[in-house]
Amino acid sequence: MAVPKRKISRAxxxxxxxxxxxxxxxxxxxxxxxxxxxxxxxxxxxxHYRGRQILRAAND
Ligand SMILES: [Zn+2]
Incomplete structure (x- = not known):
């Protein structure tokens, strides 16, 4: 468990x-x-990715 050395302000x-x-x-x-x-x-x-066809088109 972390033990605070000093209080951290809200800011x-x-x-x-x-x-x-x-x-x-x-x-x-x-x-x-x-x-x-x-x-x-x-x-x-x-x-498509980076201008090239990677996957087959859905209506193929
Ligand atoms: Zn597309």
Whole structure:
């Protein structure tokens, strides 16, 4: 268990916790079909990644 050497002030504690908030998931547009996808992932709608077809198209 951590034993406090000195009391952390509310401001000091708040400054530390200023980086702890949850971030909204970042989304970018697929360059092939324009769907909103997470960066650095294959597009689920068309199966493209970095301009290349990776997955087979859904209507194949
Ligand atoms: Zn796409």
């Amino acid at each position: 000091h504690r708040g400054n530390r916790r200023s980086h702890l908030s949850l971030q909204r998931t970042q989304l970018v547009r697929c360059t092939n079909c324009g769907a909103m996808i997470r960066p650095h992932t294959i597009c689920k709608a068309c199966g």
